[in-house]
Amino acid sequence: MLETTALPRKATLSPPLDTRYQVETPEGIDLPLRPAGLMVRALAFAIDLGLRGLILGLLFIVLAFLGKLGAGLGSILLFGVSWWYMVLFEVLNQGRSPGKHWMGLRVVQDDGTPIGWSASLLRNLLRFVDLLPFGYFLGAISCLQHPNFKRLGDLAAGTLVIYREQPLSRPLVPDAEPRRPAFPLTLTEQRAILGFAERQGELSDARVTELATILAQPLKVPAPRAVAELNGIARGLLGPA
Amino acid sequence: MKQSLFENRHKAEWAQFSLLLDRLERNKDTSRVASFPKDYRRLCQQLALARERGYSSFLIDSLQQQVLRGHQQLYRHRSRLGANALGFILADFPRLVREQWRFVLAASLMFFGSLIGIALLVYLFPDLVYNLIPAEQVSDMQSMYDPDAGHLGRSAERAASEDWVMFGFYIMHNIGIAFQTFASGLLFGVGSAFFLFFNGLTIGAVAGHLTQIGYGQTFWSFVIGHGAFELSAIALAGAAGLQLGWALIAPGRLPRGEALRIAARKSVLLICGVMLFLLIAAFIEAYWSSMTGPTPLTKYLVGAALWMLVLSYLLFAGRIRHAPE
Numbered sequence: 119m120l121e122t123t124a125l126p127r128k129a130t131l132s133p134p135l136d137t138r139y140q141v142e143t144p145e146g147i148d149l150p151l152r153p154a155g156l157m158v159r160a161l162a163f164a165i166d167l168g169l170r171g172l173i174l175g176l177l178f179i180v181l182a183f184l185g186k187l188g189a190g191l192g193s194i195l196l197f198g199v200s201w202w203y204m205v206l207f208e209v210l211n212q213g214r215s216p217g218k219h220w221m222g223l224r225v226v227q228d229d230g231t232p233i234g235w236s237a238s239l240l241r242n243l244l245r246f247v248d249l250l251p252f253g254y255f256l257g258a259i260s261c262l263q264h265p266n267f268k269r270l271g272d273l274a275a276g277t278l279v280i281y282r283e284q285p286l287s288r289p290l291v292p293d294a295e296p297r298r299p300a301f302p303l304t305l306t307e308q309r310a311i312l313g314f315a316e317r318q319g320e321l322s323d324a325r326v327t328e329l330a331t332i333l334a335q336p337l338k339v340p341a342p343r344a345v346a347e348l349n350g351i352a353r354g355l356l357g358p359a
Numbered sequence: 360m361k362q363s364l365f366e367n368r369h370k371a372e373w374a375q376f377s378l379l380l381d382r383l384e385r386n387k388d389t390s391r392v393a394s395f396p397k398d399y400r401r402l403c404q405q406l407a408l409a410r411e412r413g414y415s416s417f418l419i420d421s422l423q424q425q426v427l428r429g430h431q432q433l434y435r436h437r438s439r440l441g442a443n444a445l446g447f448i449l450a451d452f453p454r455l456v457r458e459q460w461r462f463v464l465a466a467s468l469m470f471f472g473s474l475i476g477i478a479l480l481v482y483l484f485p486d487l488v489y490n491l492i493p494a495e496q497v498s499d500m501q502s503m504y505d506p507d508a509g510h511l512g513r514s515a516e517r518a519a520s521e522d523w524v525m526f527g528f529y530i531m532h533n534i535g536i537a538f539q540t541f542a543s544g545l546l547f548g549v550g551s552a553f554f555l556f557f558n559g560l561t562i563g564a565v566a567g568h569l570t571q572i573g574y575g576q577t578f579w580s581f582v583i584g585h586g587a588f589e590l591s592a593i594a595l596a597g598a599a600g601l602q603l604g605w606a607l608i609a610p611g612r613l614p615r616g617e618a619l620r621i622a623a624r625k626s627v628l629l630i631c632g633v634m635l636f637l638l639i640a641a642f643i644e645a646y647w648s649s650m651t652g653p654t655p656l657t658k659y660l661v662g663a664a665l666w667m668l669v670l671s672y673l674l675f676a677g678r679i680r681h682a683p684e
Contacts, residue, residue, distance in 0.1 A: 144434075145403040149427050190527035197531035201538065212384070227436065230427060234436045240627045246542035247550070270545055273616060274603065274623040283424045289417055305413035312415035356415065357361025 139266050139278065141230040149230055152281040153266040154223050156258060159279055163254075165217035170199055201242070208238045214282075222284070228276045237275045244271035289316040296358075297350030300338050308355060315352030362414045369405060376402060376425060383432045399429040450677030452632040455625065456595065457674070459602060466555055466597035470590070473559030474566070481567030488568040491560055500565055504574045504581070526645035533589060533637045537596035541630055544600020547607055551600030558593060580655040583662030584648045587669045588640035592633045599626035599633070636669075 138150040177195055181188030207215040213224035213233050225233050225241075248257030248269045257269035266278060292315065303311070318326055330344035339347045376398050383392065406422040443451075456463055481488045488497060536558065543550020569578040602622050610618030647661070 141430075143403070143426070143430050145400060147403050147406055147426055149423060149430065151427075186524050190524040193524075193527035193531045197527075197534065201534070226431075229434070230430055231434050231436055232431050236624065236627045236631075237436075239630070240623050243538055243542050243627075243630065244545055246539055247545045250543075250546075274545065274619050276620045276623075283427065286417060286421050286424070305411075308413040309416065312413075316415055316417055355362065357363040 137265070137267075139280075141228075143230075151226070151230060151278065153268075154221075154279045154281055155267050156261045158221050158223065159261070159267070160254075160258075162215070162217035162221040162223055165220055166204070166215050167217075169216055170203055174199055204242045204245075205235070205238045208233055208242075209235055218279070222282050223279055224282050225277050225279050228278055233277055237277050241271035241275035241277050244274055247271070290319050291315045291352060291356065292318055292349045294346055294349035294353050296354040297347065298354055299351050300336075303351075311348055311352050312355060315349055318349075360412070362412075362418060365409070365412075365414065366418065372398075373402070373422075373425065376429070380425070380428045380432065384428070395429075396433060399426075399433055402426055402429060447628075447631070448635065452628070452635075453673050453676040455628055456598075456632070459598060459625070459629070462598040462601045462605070463595065466551070466601055467594045469552060469555040470559045470594045470597060473556050474563035474590075477560050477563035478567035478570075481564050482571045485568065485571050488564050491564045497565075497568065500569065501572070501574065504569050504577045506574060506577045523645070525649065526641055529641035529644050530638065533592075533641060534634060537592055537630070537633050537637055540593060540596040541600045541603075541626070541633075544597075544603040544626075545607075546604065548601045548604020551597045551604060554600075555594070555597040562590075576655055580658040580662075581648050583659060584665055585640045585644035587662065587665040588636045588643065591669050591673070592636035592640060595629055595636070596633045599629040602626045602629075 137153055137155075139153050141149045141151060143149060174196065178192060181192045181195075184191070204215055208225050211219070213226055218224060225238070227233055227237060245257075248254055248260070248271055250256050254269075257271075260273065261267050261269045264273070268278065272278065314329065321329075326345055330348050331341045333348065334341040334344040337344060337347050379392065379395060379398065383395070402422065403426055406419070406426050409419050409422055477487075477491070481491075492500075536554070540551055540554040540558075543554060566578065566582075569575060603619065603626055606618040606622035607615055613621070643665070648658075653661075
């Protein structure tokens with residue numbers, strides 16, 4: 119969160135510490151996407167696999183009553199469900215099959231735009247190679263060694279499985295008397311202090327005190343007053359409510 | 360400018376943009392969106408300002424989410440396939456096949472070469488068939504095409520509902536094979552070559568064997584019709600797979616990943632054409648090839664006409680530009 123803010127103009131971005139993937143839009147904005155790793159994708163696939171089994175099982179029970187016609191329909195359905203289930207969900211449901219939906223994932227193109235028919239068809243046809251020689255062996259290897267966790271189908275289709283953005287709720291910034299810091303802050307320091315104030319609700323009191331105490335000396339305040347001082351600076355930065 | 364002032368000044372704007380995004384994402388009532396690109400670019404500018412001024416993470420993250428959603432709406436890829444399916448069938452697909460003639464030629468040589476070669480060999484040396492296909496399957500094939508049994512194809516004189524069963528079966532089976540042949544091309548083309556040879560050898564051995572034991576009439580009159588679409592579709596699927604593999608082997612001036620992505624984008628269009636071919640083939644196989652009414656001569660004539668149709672379609676369609684494009 120911090121390293122993208124306080125860069126001199128025209129400096130290239132330093133690579134992020136975590137696995138985020140930066141998409142640069144034509145407007146010159148860098149949008150961070152968070153690629154999903156092997157484990158969560160495997161779970162999503164397992165859910166999809168189970169669901170497909172369930173659908174086919176139910177359909178076959180119904181079709182068994184239809185006799186010959188049912189057998190013909192059954193093989194078309196088997197074909198449809200085994201090859202088209204993923205494609206239809208990904209294209210028509212904003213890149214989410216039911217498994218991905220439950221795991222909070224979605225598929226997008228490399229440039230962050232929604233996935234289309236040809237890319238989705240491609241990445242799901244090439245699943246056949248990812249399955250080789252058994253149990254997603256090649257897919258898992260490719261996924262583990264790639265910086266953005268792409269399996270072979272993703273590499274060829276130019277797609278990316280990312281975590282969906284969850285809606286944010288406004289954090290409560292603790293009340294304090296607005297204060298001016300003892301010395302000018304850099305942008306990084308400013309973001310850090312604002313972050314401290316915004317995330318205070320998620321931390322225990324002891325941890326909040328511990329973190330604030332580190333800054334007591336540079337802020338030239340006694341240790342017990344450090345939390346209030348930091349919140350005051352944050353309030354000062356945010357401005358009147 | 361303090362953050363709270365900035366937020367207050369633009370709050371209404373952001374709420375309205377978010378409503379607009381909701382409408383666009385649900386594809387509902389997209390009439391009043393003329394201002395969307397302008398609003399989106401303004402939002403981008405506001406995000407850049409917020410970052411530059413070091414505003415808090417909550418504000419920057421929520422602006423980022425909005426920009427990402429806007430980006431996805433503004434820059435979404437328009438599918439070329441859905442928009443002009445007719446243009447694709449009439450011109451783009453055969454053009455693409457001719458453009459990729461090297462891969463099509465290589466795949467056809469592998470598939471039809473092995474098919475014809477092994478058929479001749481089995482015809483000349485009948486015992487060879489047992490080296491390629493298990494004995495039970497050979498006898499199954501024999502009983503299927505036995506001219507004395509008076510029926511054709513995979514089952515006895517079939518009712519209409521049975522044709523339907525086989526239609527479903529052919530779709531599943533054949534398109535499945537085509538997909539495998541294509542996808543395994545990602546393994547440097549080896550997989551596609553394997554499936555081309557494997558299918559060529561199996562089909563060729565069966566053809567040679569049945570002809571040699573004198574069941575040629577029933578067999579050839581059955582397969583010639585749908586074979587035009589089915590066999591050329593398998594060869595084209597193989598060509599698409601070889602194209603993938605070749606992009607990895609010889610990427611030219613591009614990085615391998617980039618070359619693969621470009622080749623894949625073209626080859627998936629080939630696969631769409633292949634699916635179309637196989638649907639037609641399944642239809643012919645289930646409803647025409649299995650008919651016992653027409654004489655073998657009629658079937659040969661229709662079959663030859665279908666082969667000519669496929670060849671001239673792939674060779675000549677789309678050479679002149681027409682209105683629908």
